[in-house]
Amino acid sequence: MKERDLKIYAPEGEPKMDDQVFFNPEMLENRDLSQIAAKTFFQKIDIENPNIADLLTGTGIRGLRYADLGDLYLNDANPNAVEATEKALKENSVEASVENKDANVFLSGKPGFFHFIDVDPYGPFTPFLDSTARAANYNSFVGLTATDNSAPTGSYPTVCERRYGSKPLKNGFMHETALRIYLKEVFRNLARYDKCFDPKFCYQFKHYTRVMGRVTESKKRTNKNLENIGYLSYCDSCGWRKLERVQECGHCGKDVEHAGPLWTGKIADSRFTEKMLENIPGEWEASKEILEKVHAESEIVTPFYDLHELASRHDVSVPKRDKVIEALDEKGYPVSRTHFGPTGIRTDAPLEDILEIIRSNKQN
Ligand SMILES: [Zn+2]
Known part of the structure; x- marks a missing residue:
């Protein structure tokens, strides 16, 4: 198979969760935008040969997308995936370190080592957050995909409480609430290590949500960003909403519902997305469209x-x-x-x- 001129060895048909090599063609835009975000990040900060991790690499395609950006460290617990990745690397004349470990074991051996960590699991990213926080360099970038949107969009509130420690709300903007719950969880996990997370480009598309942002080691910055953790108030009578915990609707005065804790700040950084727009090839139309929309709305905080x-x-x-x-x-x-x-x-x-x-x- 080919994706953006890269050759890979992927099983045909629908992606399956057995010992087959996992490849999801539905994630094309995710890989496009992750590549452009990583490129943009490395343009902004000057690191010689940054270390890039793809911890659940499958066919190797996600890692291959970063081949021009730094030194690649690819990993998959499935030996068939490692084999497919090695074949793909050879076919594309790309060099990389390939490991066959449990993803958390892979990261745990490399504290503070990575300048970009890509976490793209099937399901929630929570099982990988702790080791990602430890393996992230004091000046780095992380990207995490979640495909368990049904929990933080409110279809399974108990699962959401258990997994993310937050109360969701099922309503017209539930996907934004979910994104904000994910963001809170990423921020909190990094904050435990005095690492600050700043969202640079986050979005929801198809069945997944993607959170991408910068990691810096700073107690001061982390403390400042704690102000962006809070609650959402929503009036089910009139549709009023506010990213603040209040008791009464600001429009009709009725009692409101709450969701949270969640991220109450911006979900993208317009200076960053502006640079991404300069970097994205015009022919990547669907991906570019997502980026343009996120860029346009990045300065407005109130839920849509x-x-x-x-x-x-x-x-x-x-x-x-x-x-x-x-x-x-x-x-x-x-x-x-x-x-x-x-x-x-x-x-x-x-x-x-x-x-x-x-x-x-x-x-x-
Ligand atoms: Zn109201």
């Missing part, structure tokens, strides 16, 4: 609104997204599309103003 949900809740016809964006922009509010969904908008405007716009007929 799904216009279909908001319209049906307030018994008005569904407004055109672009018209609502235009009207809010005219009023001087920060507003953008959101990568979380085609019918969503992200804005810091008060709910009153959003409702006034969707209730008026002008935009329909």
Whole structure:
């Protein structure tokens, strides 16, 4: 098989979880964006031959995507995956260290060693967080994929409590709440080692969520970022939301529900995503589209609104997204599309103003 001109040895058909080599073609955009994020990070910080880890490498494709960026350390517990990876390395004339260990054992032997650690498991990333925190250099980058979205989006609140220590909320923006719960968990695990995590580029797509950010060793920075751990308040009567723990709805005054603890800061760094946009090839269309949307919404913190949900809740016809964006922009509010969904908008405007716009007929 080929991905972006790289040859790999992958089993055909649907990915399976037996001793076959694991390859998921659905993760193309994830690998594209991870490659561009890592490239952008290494452009910003000057490290000679950075050490790059792909701890669950499968066919080797994810690691191969980083071949131009530094020294590769690939690992998989499955001997068949190691064999496929070695064949792929040879085929693409790439040199790398390949190990056949349990992922945590692989990382534990290398404290503070890696400048980029890619954690791309099937399911949650939580079993790898502790060893990732230890193996991450004081100046490094980490990327983690989670495919267990059903728990932190609120379908399985008990699983979410157990796995992430947070209460989720199932509503129109549940995927953003999930992302913020994941972010909190990554931040907390690194903070235990006095390492600060700063989100650079995080998003949700298809069935997975990806968290990517910079790690620095700084008690001061970590303490500062602790201010970004908190709760979300949500009113199920009117759809009002705020990234702060309050008791009463700021719009209708009813009691609100809470989710958290979770990350209440930005989910991307616009200076970083701007550089990523310069680095991403134009022909990687689907990946570029995700990046453009995340970039556009990166400065707005309030969780996004799904216009279909908001319209049906307030018994008005569904407004055109672009018209609502235009009207809010005219009023001087920060507003953008959101990568979380085609019918969503992200804005810091008060709910009153959003409702006034969707209730008026002008935009329909
Ligand atoms: Zn309310």
